[in-house]
Amino acid sequence: MAKIELLLPKMGESVAEATVTTWLKKQGDHVELEECVLEIATDKVDSEIPSTHEGVLVKKLCKEGDIIKVGEPFAIIETKDDVSEPVISIEKKDDVYSSETPAEQIETEKVKLTSKVNLPKKYDTNRFYSPLVRSIALKENISIESLNEIIGTGRNGRVTKSDIITFIKNPSKNTDTQASPIPEQSVKPASSISGTSEIIEMDRMRKLIANHMVKSKQIAPHVTSMVEVDVTNMVLWRNKIKNRFQDKEGFKITFTPLFIEAVAKAIKEFPLINVSVEEDKIIVKKDINIGMAVALPSGNLIVPVVKNADQLNLIGVSKYATDLTYKARDNKLKPDDIQGGTFTITNVGTFGNVMGTPIINQPEVAILSVGIIKKKPAVIETPQGDAIAIRHMMYISMSYDHRVVDGMLGGSFLRKVGDYLENFDINRQIW
Numbered sequence: 001m002a003k004i005e006l007l008l009p010k011m012g013e014s015v016a017e018a019t020v021t022t023w024l025k026k027q028g029d030h031v032e033l034e035e036c037v038l039e040i041a042t043d044k045v046d047s048e049i050p051s052t053h054e055g056v057l058v059k060k061l062c063k064e065g066d067i068i069k070v071g072e073p074f075a076i077i078e079t080k081d082d083v084s085e086p087v088i089s090i091e092k093k094d095d096v097y098s099s100e101t102p103a104e105q106i107e108t109e110k111v112k113l114t115s116k117v118n119l120p121k122k123y124d125t126n127r128f129y130s131p132l133v134r135s136i137a138l139k140e141n142i143s144i145e146s147l148n149e150i151i152g153t154g155r156n157g158r159v160t161k162s163d164i165i166t167f168i169k170n171p172s173k174n175t176d177t178q179a180s181p182i183p184e185q186s187v188k189p190a191s192s193i194s195g196t197s198e199i200i201e202m203d204r205m206r207k208l209i210a211n212h213m214v215k216s217k218q219i220a221p222h223v224t225s226m227v228e229v230d231v232t233n234m235v236l237w238r239n240k241i242k243n244r245f246q247d248k249e250g251f252k253i254t255f256t257p258l259f260i261e262a263v264a265k266a267i268k269e270f271p272l273i274n275v276s277v278e279e280d281k282i283i284v285k286k287d288i289n290i291g292m293a294v295a296l297p298s299g300n301l302i303v304p305v306v307k308n309a310d311q312l313n314l315i316g317v318s319k320y321a322t323d324l325t326y327k328a329r330d331n332k333l334k335p336d337d338i339q340g341g342t343f344t345i346t347n348v349g350t351f352g353n354v355m356g357t358p359i360i361n362q363p364e365v366a367i368l369s370v371g372i373i374k375k376k377p378a379v380i381e382t383p384q385g386d387a388i389a390i391r392h393m394m395y396i397s398m399s400y401d402h403r404v405v406d407g408m409l410g411g412s413f414l415r416k417v418g419d420y421l422e423n424f425d426i427n428r429q430i431w
Helices: 103-114 131-139 144-149 161-169 204-219 232-249 256-269 314-329 407-422
Strands: 002-007 017-023 036-042 045-050 055-060 067-069 073-079 091-093 096-098 190-192 198-200 222-230 275-278 281-284 290-292 343-347 366-370 374-382 385-401
Touching: 036 073, 131 161, 222 407, 232 314, 232 385, 256 290, 256 314, 256 343, 256 366, 256 407, 290 314, 366 407, 385 407
Parallel strands: 290 343, 343 366
Antiparallel strands: 002 073, 017 036, 017 067, 036 045, 055 073, 091 096, 190 198, 222 385, 275 281, 366 385, 374 385
């Protein structure tokens, strides 16, 4: 027998710790390789941590609600290996791992902890499957339709290794002919307090959002500026290339990458928008990392970040933004995906709103809101004189921290973003 410590794997450059939210296994339970052992939370992202070994969970080293650091052990697994192994304990201090275990073994354990099974798109699904189950399905050429029919005996109806092995041996059994169970975490407990009212308990993400918004209003004196923008050229260009873009790139081009591109260009000219405040110091960020608010099916918002947006071409920004959007809606974002933002864009036009006055996403100092694009009569200048024409118009607004961004800087930056959108080249080539 050998005892192995399970360590909290690295989850991103800026993520140092996580909160244990739910243990999926009890002491004494058998754990399969790659089977999820516990759920953790970092900021607004929930993640499941799989086991790197098969064996019996003999000891939990933390309890629900505890905060554990990356690289720290959270459980001990007893394996059936004949060769005796020491408990692997790796401690990270000042970016140096120290252990009596040889460096080669440490690297092996780190690779095991962070390894993932990458599967073809045919296995993309909203239902959760562990990497082990997915790899077995791929090896046995099980279609996603068949996989979705398997009755899971794990937590919240998850398909375990034994479930899929049973299905392989007898496909006619162990299939689900009834509706899939509702995951426990999606149920919001409510209690009626009168004939016309009820109490709904906030979920963890809603509590985080509420606290984040209140703190932002307490920290930063908010000012909002607004401009109206003629985006006719941008709309006509997108309409012209959108079908060819989807055929060539495999996904739709939306307006979001165009907004991100315009903001990144404007930040280059007004770098004091791309800052944060620490006491009486202004920290100017050299990286331009644009967050984009995404509405989740639950109704909550999350802000994944397009890193180094100024260094990407339009196709690169589009791919990055599209990937983050799908990951957000499928609850597949990693902690690092929502870290490190320096400026945020929120699209209230998605909900049919004309404009908004958003709350700053701390520790940033500005947030841009883009409204709905609508056809309106507008006065335009022509060689023959002024004329009234039907144009695609929209409002953009920006809330900013008046401690460090005054009206001239905020207004000038917003106008520059509008200028980039208005002067969009209708003949632009991207291939």
